[in-house]
Amino acid sequence: MSSTGRLRLAAAVAVLATAAGLHLVVQGTAWYVQVALAVVVVSATGAAASALRLPSWVGAVAQPVALLVVLCVLFVPGQAVLGLLPGPEALRALWALVLEGRETVHSQAAPVLAEPGLRLLVTAGAGAVAVVVDVVAVALRSPALTGPVLLAVHAVAVVFAPGGVSWGWFALAVAGWLLLVAADAGSRTAAWGRRVQQRRPTGAGPTRRSGGPAVGLAGAAGAVAVVVVALVAAVVVPPLVPGTTSVVLVGGNGQGIGGAAANSVNPLLDLRSDLQSQGTAEVLRYRTSAVSPSPLRIVTVDDFDGAVWRPTPIDPAQTRALRDGMPAPPGLADSTPRTDVTYDITVDALRQQWLPAPYPATQVQVSGDWVVDTSTLNIRAQGRTVTQQDQRYRITQAAVAPTPEQLRDAGEAPEAITQRYTALPQDLPPQLAQTAREVVGSETDEFLQASELQDWFRSTGGFTYSLEAPEPRTANALADFLTDKTGYCVHFASAMAVMARTLGIPSRVAVGFLPGASLGDGSWQVTLQDAHAWPELYFEGAGWVRFEPTPSARTGTAPAWTQAPVAPLAPSTASSGASATTAAPSSSATSSAAPSTTASAAPGQQEQSAVPWSGLLVVLALVLGVLAAPLASRSLVRRRRWSRASSDAARAEAAWADLVEQIGDLGVVLPPSQTPRQVGARLEEGLRHEDGPSAQAPAVARLVGAVEGARYGSGGSSGSRGSRGGGTALAEDVREVVGAVVAQRPGSATWRWRLLPPSGVAHLRRWGRALLRRS
Structure with a gap:
């Protein structure tokens, strides 16, 4: 392979290696397959132009054209001319997908759903980067200058990935760039002078060059060594110099950058992140017939890996269009006390693809394309739908107020509920199960155990509320939380949910907003500071029941149904409110312990569209056709x-x-x-x-x-x-x-x-x- 061919191949590998880190902010794998095809086609187009000895500017023009053809084949084959060429209809369809992808970026936080619009943006962006890298590295013979371009791609993952980016992904990106620099080492060495060649006088064997391979390897090794030393110095030296700070290359908190994306709640709960200032922006306002409004739940998260809570991917078979009506709340018996209350909600600055709603909602009147998960009652937007400024919707809630006796006498949960909502990571520290058992003592009733856990977190355990995450003393944030006994709502909710699971009680974490502050005119105001997380535990007959382990300084008193009876009680009568909590804390309360207020997070839902195999096969056939053209021409x-x-x-x-x-x-x-x-x-x-x-x-x-x-x-x-x-x-x-x-x-x-x-x-x-x- 010629030096130009090696350099072009290394450029493609560098782009693909850097783009691999984007899987932290985009779900699934279909998008990476499309990215790989786009990069391969761009590289193959450049190689074909070089092989035909066309001017360099022709190759630079041909590569974006080839990328546009790939985008048409992958995303809008029905509108493309012959399913391949970009005509007016195809360009309009691509632009519509670009707008859809932009809306997805504005309304979600990482990792976002790999919907068609977003996949188009990622594929087109990676292809454009491949064009720039190819031109700079091959046409201009300046591969080292591609570093900032590749670093910009890596920075997307650094900025938006929840919990940041591990060093391994940064190392992979750097390795791709080093490969690109090393590929040019031989030609750079040759620039110092002509190599002495020692040819065999006759014969058909390969030409031998004295010192050729050695010189090439020495040049490559020298280039790699210089770059490695420079990178290490860039990372290690700044923190050692007075007045400087460390340059974060692989960090990040996934909080997005400004704009509407900041006015939303990220349901990916990272237990290692400190709580940042949430601001005071009003996200919505509502009126309700409830005396004591319920929290407005956005989404529930139940998949815990030991450090981060995520929503379980939604099974399409368990979803239904919201226009077809709300499903019955899971586990809720007809005999459980409830009161129908209404909420008339007006959206202000909130940009979310999950619809805030009190649980359990029985009727929802809202414009747009929404679906509901029948197993969780989470309401999620489809396509380009997202909450908008001044959007109004009405929700009817069956405000459930179970009695403590009913929860104490609840039957066993269904096996499917128990299996899904008691799952724990294999490397969970035994300290959590041991502490849970110590807190509940000899108590065997699941409701009384849950009540004991809540009281321990709120009052008897010596915990305090803080905006900072526990110090990372061990590999597990919850173990550190139990040791330090300080944290914010994510830690309280997560610890109670995990400890309940160790006791065999199905549990999950809800993410949303506290009721907000009453404005005195019958309306309630909810701001970013009201973002909150709380555990929900399952009891047969009552369904999913909210508990509140976060101290009262943040949340007020706990729900009445979570208080264990101390003596035989007469049947309790539920208040006419939706929930028996006290009014929400005033707006002057401590800053919310909410999860990161970022773009609306991808819920872990399965990709709405599978890999477009037909388009991929067409692109693959084109690539193979280009590669087979020289052999076919020689045979012809x-x-x-x-x-x-x-x-x-x-x-x-x-x-x-x-x-x-x-x-x-x-x-x-x-x-x-x-x-x-x-x-x-x-x-x-x-x-x-x-x-x-x-x-x-x-x-x-x-x-x-x-x-x-x-x-x-x-x-x-x-x-x-x-x-x-x-x-x-x-x-x-x-x-x-x-x-x-x-x-x-x-x-x-x-x-x-x-x-x-x-x-x-x-x-x-x-x-x-x-x-x-x-x-």
Whole structure:
């Protein structure tokens, strides 16, 4: 492979290695398959332009055009001309997807759903980066300058990934860039002067260069060493210099950057992140018939890996369109006390693809395309739908107020509920289960155990509320929380949910808003400071029940139904409010312990569209077609050459042209100034064995004799053989000689001869010039 080819291949690998880190902010794998195809097509287009020896500006123009064709095939084949070319309809459809992707970016936080619009943005962006990197590294021969471009791609993951980016992804991106720099090391070394070459005087073997490989390796090693030292110095030195701070290359908190994306709640709960200032922006306002409004739940998270809570991917079979009505609340019996209350909500600054709603909602009147998860009652937008400024919607809630006795006497939860909502990571520290058992003592009733846990967190355990995450003393944030006994609502809710699971109680964490502050005119105001997280525990007959382990300084008193009865009680009567909590804390309360207020997080839902295999197959066929073009052109020329050889002289010339062409494809240089006899002597010398001439020497002699007879009219045995055996005998001699040369050549040369023959590229170049002259 030529130095340009190695550099172009390294450029494609560097882009793909850097783009791999985006999986932290985009869900699924289909988007990366499309990115890989776009990068491959861009690189192949540049390689084709170089092989045809077109001006560099032609390749720079052809690569974006090829990228546009790929985008049409992958995303809008129905609108593209012939399913391939970008016409007006295809461009309009692509622009509509761009707007959809932009809305997804504004309304979600990482990791976002890989919807078509977002996948288009990612694929087009990666393809554009591939074009820039290819032009800078190959056309301008400045691969080191591609570092800022690749770093910009990595920075997307650093800024938006929840919990930041581990060093491994940064190392992968740097490794791709180092590969690109090292690929150019050989040519940079050659710029100091011409290498001394020591050629074998004759023979068809590979050319040997004294010191060539050593010089190339030394240059590559030197380039890599310099870059590694520079990177280490850039990371290590700044913190050691007074007045400077560490340059964060692999950190990040996934909080997004400004704009509407900041006015939303991220349900990905990272237990290691400190609580940032949430601001005082009003996200919504509502009026309700409830005396004590319920919290407005956005989404529930139940998948815990030991450090982060995430929503479980939604099963499409368990979703229904919201316009078809709300499903029945899971586990809620008809005999459980409830009161129907209404909420008339007006959206202000909130931009969320999850609809805030009190739980459990029985009716929802809202514009847009929304679906509801029948297992959780989470309401999620589809496509470009998102909460908008001044949007109004009405919700009817069945405000459930179970009695403590009902919760105490609840039956066993269904097996499906227990299996899903008691799952715990295998590396969970035993300290959590041990502490949970110590807190509940000898109590065996699940409700009384839950009540004991709540009281322990709120009052008897010595916990305090703080905006800072526990100090990372161990590998587990919850274990540190139990040791430090300080944290914010995410830690209280997570610890209670996990400890309940260790006791066999199904639990999950809800993310949303506290009721907010009453404005005195019958309306309630909810700001970003009201963002909150709380645990929900399952009790058969009552369904999912809210508990409140976060101290009262933040949340007020706990719900009445969570208080364990201290003596036999008469049946309790629920207040007319939705929940028995006290009014929400005033707006002057401590800053919310909410999860990061960022773009609306991707809920872990499965991608709404599968991998577009038809489009991918079309792109793959195009790539394979481009790669197969040189081999096909050489085969076509050889067939035409032999088919047009109607005489012995023509067949001799066809055999000789075939031999010279294939020997040249194998990397053996045969100067055109040499006569057939000189070429034959060189081939015989190159194929000679130590103990004498090679077995192919007669075949070489026959080919030389045939072409000399055709050109100079000399007869002889060789010529007579051509007359008797025709082209078949000469073709066999060509195959015999070429096969012997193949056996001597290195693997790289033989693969190029088989798959990407230079003669085929030359034929394509000649045909292209002929077409240009005719046009």
